[in-house]
Every structure is written in C-alpha cells, then in structure tokens.
Amino acid sequence: MRNAFDWTPYRRSTVGFDRLFEFLENSGSGAENYPPFDIEQLSDDQFRITIAVAGFKQDEIDITAQQNLLLVSGRKAAPKDGTERNLLYSGIATRAFERRFQLADFVRVQHADLADGLLSIDLVREVPEAMKPHKIAIGAATPTLVGTDRDAA
Structure with a gap:
C-alpha cells in the first residue's frame, strides 16, 4: 500500500535527502510511527531532525551516525529499587524505540x-x-571551482 502523503513539494525544496524520501515513500502503512519527528531545512546545506521524546532522559537516548545512516534509539532505565510507582492511568508513551534515517552522501x-x-x-x-564541480579552462594547468571569484579574473 502506498503512503497517502505526497512528498513531492519537499523533494523540490531539499538538498541531500533523496534517499530519505524514497525510504518514507516505500515505508508502507504498517511502519512504526513512534516517536513522531519533523525534518526541517535550515539552509541549502543544513537540516534539523526533531524527535518528540517526552519522558526520556539524556542518558536513555543513543544517537549513532554511520555512513548514510543515522540511528536514534531510546530505552527507559529500569526503575530503581524502592521507587515503584502506583500508576492509576499511564498515557505517556515510554516504550523503547528505534528510528533510522537514511542520510545522503556527505551529510x-x-x-x-x-x-x-x-x-x-x-x-x-x-x-x-x-x-565539487570544477571549471576547466582550455590550455590552463589548474582547474578552478565553478562559481568562485577566480572565474571572474
């Protein structure tokens, strides 16, 4: 089943997340959606992923970056002896999670x-x-970067 969300407008305005959008489009409706997250483009080459991790402490979250993969996982620490809570209702999701983000090259x-x-x-x-692309001048020994001041000289 195809994802009902259309990622086309985001594809046009982002740089470096092609694999991520392919992953999201092919994830299907049975994909885990906890915890929720946002992906924001701050500039041409800067991005921010914001993940809602209410109830988790800093030492309960692990972030691992590998080539083209960002793995964010969270696991609540076991309650300390004598600190058992008597909850009448538990609505705050504190289950363990793992989120994988496919990153583009050089991110x-x-x-x-x-x-x-x-x-x-x-x-x-x-x-x-x-x-990066380099402009090669005919008869020149050294290529110059495209879009630099050296092109104007």
Whole structure:
C-alpha cells in the first residue's frame, strides 16, 4: 500500500535527502510511527531532525551516525529499587524505540540537543572539494571551482 502523503513539494525544496524520501515513500502503512519527528531545512546545506521524546532522559537516548545512516534509539532505565510507582492511568508513551534515517552522501551530524522533551539533531552537508564541480579552462594547468571569484579574473 502506498503512503497517502505526497512528498513531492519537499523533494523540490531539499538538498541531500533523496534517499530519505524514497525510504518514507516505500515505508508502507504498517511502519512504526513512534516517536513522531519533523525534518526541517535550515539552509541549502543544513537540516534539523526533531524527535518528540517526552519522558526520556539524556542518558536513555543513543544517537549513532554511520555512513548514510543515522540511528536514534531510546530505552527507559529500569526503575530503581524502592521507587515503584502506583500508576492509576499511564498515557505517556515510554516504550523503547528505534528510528533510522537514511542520510545522503556527505551529510554528517553536527550537533544534538535535548530540551523540553524534543531531541534536535542538526545535520550539515559538506561536499569535499574534490567532489565539487570544477571549471576547466582550455590550455590552463589548474582547474578552478565553478562559481568562485577566480572565474571572474
């Protein structure tokens, strides 16, 4: 079953998240949707993932970045002896979770912060100089970067 949400407008306005949108489109309706999250584009090469992790402490959340993969997991610590709670109703979701985000090439985690029940993970896309387009002048020994001041000289 196809996802009912149309990601097309977001594809046009983001850089570096092509694999993420493919993953979201192919996730199907049975995909786990806990905890909820937002993906925000801050600039051409900066992004933020915000995950709602109410009830989790900093030491109960693990963030692991690998090549093209960001893994965020949370597991509540076992209650300490003698601190058992007598809940009449439990509506705050504190079950263990694991969220995987496929990252584009050259996207790395820059910073993570936990405040007010929201985990914010800042990402930056840094393309190495060797991978950026270079303008090759005929008869020139050294290529120049496209779009730099050196082109005007």
